[in-house]
Amino acid sequence: MSLKDQISSMDMDDIVEMCINQEQQAIDLYTLARDQAKDDASRQKFQELVDMETVHKVSLSNFEIENYIELPPADLKVTDYLMEPELKDNMTTQEIIILAAKREDKTARMYQDLADHFNFDKKLNTFFQMMADEELRHKHDLETEYENEFLQEG
């Protein structure tokens, strides 16, 4: 059964739960990477990612569709053409940001696809649009950080 078919047969609470699980998976991945990282710099960056995903998870638990205001951030596309690094224990902060931005991009696309698919259902459409915007916001923040630090062009 495809993800879209699964969602069609779920109620809103289950859908939210599914998305919370998705965030938890990201938290688990970044926590593991933080614990295995060999230097302070990458440990700190992974911890920031854990914190970012945790905030999102908590906000999902408390979300109210009625209060959502659509404000999609700009897609800077800074990391779109960069090679995706492998998750390993000796990553540089630069590689970690690229990896995370690409994960956010993929997830944003998935949620955008779901939002477009469920355009006939206002509640579902708004929920997935909100998720897509949030993932894109994370990507935006990571790419801004990347640009400020790694594209000084000095």
Added chain:
Amino acid sequence: MKRERPQSFNTVPMKERMIIPRQDMPEQDAGLRSTNFLEVNLGLTPEQAIVEAQRCIECKSPTCMDGCPVNIKIPDFIQLICKEDFVGAAQKIKEDNSLPAICGRVCPQETQCEEICVMGKRFEPVAIGRLERFVADYAMQHGNGSTETFDKPASSGQKVAIVGSGPAGLAVASDLIKEGHEVTVFEALHEFGGVLVYGIPEFRLPKSILREEVATLEDMGVKFVKNFIVGRTMTIQELMADEGYDAVFLGLGAGLPRFMNIPGENLNGVYSANEFLTRSNLMRGYEFPEWDTPLYRAKHAIIVGGGNTAMDAVRTAKRLGADEASIVYRRSEEEMPARNEEIHHAKEEGIKFMNLVNPIEFISDDQGSVVAAKCLRMELGEPDESGRRRPVPMEGSEFVMDVDMVVIAVGNGSNPLISQTTPEIETNKWGNIVADEDGRTSMEGVFAGGDIVSGGATVILAMGAGRKSAVAINEYLKAKVGS
């Protein structure tokens, strides 16, 4: 703090000063200099220096000093030039800046002292940098002044190790030797000067100038040890515990090249700016075959970036014989971080500027050598937090151009060696050492300053950080004796 105005030696009436044009610095002809590595700027003549100094309107509240990270007494040294006491002017600068001949050449004065020169509000600012360079060169040629006026203080009996001989390390050495400490500078490379020697080309900063400055410090009693990698040859802990150093200053700079992480960056013919410039500058590739460092002579060399390092690399590529040498920069010229003077010189030398272009892949031949770059055209979008408009890729704008050499000049990071070998020293997520504003790190007796703390910045900012640390180290050592 209100400071006393220096005695005036300027005989030109105030109104006339404002109509004196800013003195142009003579320079090598562009066509000629793009084929040699001799210095581009030739320096003011004594007559020009006096005329330029006479442009100073001797403000009651001069702002120029505030623009200088080491607070050189600019009004004072300018008056000494008016008096034609050029060596005295150099000595006055050396009270605050141990490397005036270097700073006179590479400091971005247009965004520091000259930017806030009161004269510059209505006219062109006084050419403070050119004057600094003039008196420093004059003093070198006519008796430096530093060592002659240097009375060696009584020994404190305390030893300080300085790791790295770049601008921060040299500034610390200069200040601490005057306090009677035994100062040793450890350098990983085989020449002293850090980024000044491996990063800045001969045509912008002749190595002889640097050697003179180092020799002056040696005359003052500073010991220099080369080919010594702290973290490998010996750790910081070993320097302190086994070799008896009471304090350590870390001025390692930001020498770890950054790449873009696009496909093809590992091809033959793709260099980091660090490698390319080190081969040419430190390893004297520009003097091949007299020196055994080969450097490829390109048909079309592209340098990715828009800062001073990119300008140094592209002008080096041109001088090494590239048929065509181009800057590829993803923003517009307005956003370029390079000094205007460097951009201007590069253009005069025939460098091509491809702005709003970003490489996304380098393509190889069957030998693994780069033969082409796939690029995207960019357009400026919404402003970012700094107010600069962000470049964003233009859909469907991909194009491929022939290139046989690429230099990536997008910035540098910190070498992780110290953080890996000295876990007691805290680093941030970028790998920079965490230090307070006086350079104290999380390890007792260990201080740090310059690019290793701030990330890539300017020579004078590194010197300013070094001087602050020198004060803190001196206080630390005094307290250590007292305790």
